Amino acid sequence: MGLLLVFFPQNHNAPNTNSTFKRTNSNNLILSKTQSTISICALLFFLTLLLFTLSTFEPTNTLHHNNNQPTKLAQSKTQNHNKALQRMGTLYRRGTRAMTDLVICHVADETTVHEFRYFLRLIHRSGLTARTDVVFLFASGSLSSSFAPVIREENEAFSSLVELHSELNSTRWSQLPESTFDVTRFFVRVGKKGEEIAEPLWGKKTRINTSDEVMLSYGSVLSFDAAELDPENSLAGFLDRVPLSLRRWACYPMLLGRVRHNFKHVMLVDVKNAAVVNDPLGRVRNRKSESVFLFVKHGKKNNDATRTSQRPVNPAVVMGGARGVRRLANAVVVEIVRAAMQQRKRKNSVSESAILSQLTGGNEFMLKAKGVELMEPSESIPDASQLSGRNSSASLSDYAIIQRGTTSNHDLISSVIKKQICSSVVDSSVYRDC
Structure with a gap:
């Protein structure tokens, strides 16, 4: 901002009569104009400061849920480039309220777009996102x-799906059996x-309140890169190559x-x-906060007294x-470092x-020392190949989690899932590929 200066030229032709009186009036006039100039400059300064503050202020939105229009999701749609948490991550969709459960899905480099799309579509349709936030x-x-x-795309498809089914329910249509x-x-x-409803953790602050007894509930969808949560790649000093399947364990603590x-x-x-x-989390919601549930890999069951925990764990x-x-x-993370040090000489x-x-199994005492209450793994995840059998009447709704199986079987399972949806x-x- 420039400084406004006002100069008043001295009148040398003024008569000398009553010079003292005129000099006093001239001084008062200069002082008055100077004060006015300073006031104008101060006003301009504060106006500029106010405009700058308003331009950089992040507004707090208020989401109001109306029972007459419960499925309007546009109010809570999030900008594509919003940061999720403390200047990290990307927030794709902000949920309608705070959730008590969190699902973290790791996406390895070899994951195809097709596999990713159907994973996200299924988790949207599962009902799990009604009470969980999803992090990729x-x-x-x-x-x-x-x-x-x-x-x-899948977030928009989910929104359209909810709106369409809600409209059918509001007109008292019975749910289509298929x-x-x-x-x-x-x-x-x-x-x-x-x-007032507790707001989601992710993204900008938003005051949420409702005047109705029923509200739409769905969680946030966001993502992080491994470099954001593990910037130093902590396992790189112990392993020649650190795949995401191992590095993710260094990201979780952060x-x-x-x-x-x-x-x-x-x-x-x-x-x-x-x-x-x-929703597979139903089996752990009534457990202690220290409890952990694991699955085992598919394999022939032993008939002897061998402990089930000796079967390989499915990660x-x-x-x-x-x-x-x-x-x-x-x-x-500690066990990965220990195993890497032991196997470095063997190059395994x-x-x-x-x-x-x-x-x-062998080091279970370590988990107990860490305060982990392990629910001993004894069951495996159902294989999705059961859905592809010619005489199989199994439906997606019959499972909580399914295992994709071998790589050659991925396309077959995806086609079965697509056919059922x-x-x-x-x-x-709703879906473009149908």
């Missing part, structure tokens, strides 16, 4: 950029009218530590090798209390399944 952990920034359009989507799972009752007061239960899922079809799905999962992640690779199996007249109008 990518191996690199380039991978997250390539999958970002898929996340936005549809496996239950929209009623995404509505919850609130305590009192006008009660993320779970920052949100440790916000979530009660956590599930870790491998996008490429597993798919969430219903595709880990779930339990938030405290237990966080402590397990810390223990896994470090297996994620072997690490978890060692912790739950697109068989519904209502659902097929």
Whole structure:
């Protein structure tokens, strides 16, 4: 801002009569004009400061849920480039309220767009997102950029699906039998009218209140890159190559530590090798915060007294209390370093399944010392090939989690999933690939 200066020329032709009186009047006039000039400059300065403040201020939005229009999701749609948490991550969709559960899905480099799309579509339809936030952990920034359009497309498809099914329910249409989507799972009752709802953890602050007894409930969708949560790549000094299957365990302590007061239960899922079809967290919600549940790999059961925990652990799905999962992640990082030091001379690779199996078997005392209450793994994740049998009448709704199986079987399973979803007249109008 420039400084406004006003100069008043001296009048040398003024008569000398009454010079003292005129000099006094001239001084008063100059003083008055100077004060006016300073006031104008000060006003301009404060106006400029006010405009600058308003231009950089992040407004606080108020989401008001109306029972007459419960499915309007446009109010809570998030800008594509919003940061998720403390200038990290990307927020694709901000949920309608604070959630108690968190699902962290790691996406390895070899994951295809097709596999990722169907994983996200199924987890949207499962009903799990009605009470959980979903975080995707990518191996690199380039991978997250390539999958970002898929996340936005499936978020929009979910919004359209909810709106369409809600309209059919409001007109008292019975749910079409071929549809496996239950929209009623995404509505919850609130305590009192006008009660303020706890806002989501992610993104900008938003005051949420409702004047109705029922509100739409869905969680946030966001992502982090491994470099954001593990900037030093802590395992690189012990391993020649650190795949995301191992590096993710070094990322969890950072993320779970920052949100440790916000979530009660956590599930870790491998996008490429597993798919969430219903809500599997029901089996751990009544357990202690230190509890952890693991699955074992498919294999022939032993008939002798061999402990079931000696069977290889399946690392595709880990779930339990938030405290237990966080402590397990810390223990896994230590075990990875120990195994890498031992196998460096042998030049053997470090297996994620072997690490978890060692912790739950031979070194189980380490988990107890860390305060982890392990629910002994004894069952395996159902294989998705059961859906592709010619005489099989199994449906997606019959499972909580399914295992994709071998690489050659991925396309076959995806086609079966697509067929079951697109068989519904209502659902097929939402998805472009139906």
